Amino acid sequence: VTNDNEILTWGNNRFKLTEIPKELEGQEIRDVWAGDQFSLALTESGELYFWGNSSLVQIRQNSIPKDAQGHIDTISVSADNVILVLDDGSYRILGIKGTPVYGAPKELSEKKIENIVLSKDAAAALTDDGYVYVWGQDLNGILDVPEEIQGKTKYISAGRYHLNAVTHDNQIYSWGRNDLGQLNIPQKLRDGTVPVKQLVSNYFQNYVID
Numbered sequence: 001v002t003n004d005n006e007i008l009t010w011g012n013n014r015f016k017l018t019e020i021p022k023e024l025e026g027q028e029i030r031d032v033w034a035g036d037q038f039s040l041a042l043t044e045s046g047e048l049y050f051w052g053n054s055s056l057v058q059i060r061q062n063s064i065p066k067d068a069q070g071h072i073d074t075i076s077v078s079a080d081n082v083i084l085v086l087d088d089g090s091y092r093i094l095g096i097k098g099t100p101v102y103g104a105p106k107e108l109s110e111k112k113i114e115n116i117v118l119s120k121d122a123a124a125a126l127t128d129d130g131y132v133y134v135w136g137q138d139l140n141g142i143l144d145v146p147e148e149i150q151g152k153t154k155y156i157s158a159g160r161y162h163l164n165a166v167t168h169d170n171q172i173y174s175w176g177r178n179d180l181g182q183l184n185i186p187q188k189l190r191d192g193t194v195p196v197k198q199l200v201s202n203y204f205q206n207y208v209i210d
Contacts, residue, residue, distance in 0.1 A: 005029045007041060015053040024049055036079040046072045046087065063094045076158075078118035089113050089128065103135050117158035119176070124163050126156045132165055140177035149173050157201040164206055166196045172208070180204045 001007055005028050009018040015037045028044035038052030038060065047069050050057040060082065068084055076083045081095030089112030093101060101123040111127040122136025122143065130151045134143050140161055148171075155166040162176030162183060170192040174183040182204055188194060189208060198209040 001029045001032055007032060009039070017052045019051060021049050021051050031074070033075065033077045035077045035082070040075065040077065040082070042072060042075060046070045048072050048075065048084070060094055065092050068092050074115060076116050076118045076123075078120065081118060081123075083116045083118060083123065085113050085116055091116055091125070101136055105133050105135055108133050115156060117156050117163070119158040119163065120160045122158075122163075124156050124158060126153055126165075130154070130168070132156060134163065142176040144175060146173050146175060155196070155199050157199045157206065159201040159206065160203040162201070164199055164201055166199050170194060170196050172196065172199070174206070182206065 007020050007024065007029060009020065011017070017039055024041055024043070030042045030044050033040045038050050038056050041049050048064060050061045068086055071086045071088065072084050073087045074085045081093060081101050083101065084092045084094065086092070091113055095101065101118065104123070108125055114126045114128050116123055116125045119142060121139060122134060124132055124134045126132055130153045132145050132149060132153050134145050136143070142161065142163060149165045149167055152167040152169070153165045154168050157164045159182055162174060162178070164172065164174045166172050172185050172189050174185060176183070178184070194210045196208055196210060200207045
C-alpha cells in the first residue's frame with residue numbers, strides 16, 4: 001500500500017488476485033492481507049473487502065455481518081477462516097463451520113478483545129487486561145498458555161503450529177511445535193532489555209522489530 005492509498009499487487013493472477021476492487025478507489029487503506037486464493041483490504045472507515053477466487057470471495061464478502069461493516073478494527077487470516085475484531089472489542093468468525101476456531105471459550109464473550117491470531121488449527125485472543133485465551137485442536141501443546149504471561153501480555157502472534165507472546169516487560173514466550181527451531185528465542189531477546197515494538201510470525205519463523 002503506497003502513501004496515496006494505492007494497492008499494488010504482482011505475481012500469479014490465476015484467481016484475479018491482481019485485480020483490485022473498484023470500490024477501494026479513493027478510500028484510505030488501513031491494511032491488506034493475503035489469504036488462500038483471495039486477498040483482503042481493510043479501510044480506515046472499518047470496512048472489509050475481498051477479491052480473488054470468485055466463488056470464495058462471494059461467500060466471504062456476503063458472510064460479513066451487517067453490524068460489523070464500518071466497525072472492523074483488525075482481522076486475522078488463515079487458509080480456512082477469517083476473524084474480525086470490532087471496535088467494541090467483540091469478534092466475528094467468517095469461515096468453514098466446524099473448524100476448530102469455532103470453539104472459543106464462553107468467558108471470552110464477556111471480555112474486550114485487543115487482537116486475535118490464527119494458527120492452522122487453533123486461535124488465540126489477547127484481551128485488554130493482558131490475558132491470552134487459546135482454543136482449537138490441541139496439537140504440540142499449543143493450547144497450553146504459559147501462566148507467566150497472563151495479565152501481562154501486550155502482543156501475540158501465530159505461526160502454523162506455534163504461538164508467541166510479548167509481555168509488558170518485553171519478555172518473549174513461545175509455545176507449540178518446535179521441529180524447526182520456532183521456539184528457540186535468541187539470547188539477545190531473553191532478558192527483556194530489548195524494547196519489542198512488534199512481533200510477527202509466519203509458518204515457521206518469527207520476526208521482532210525493536
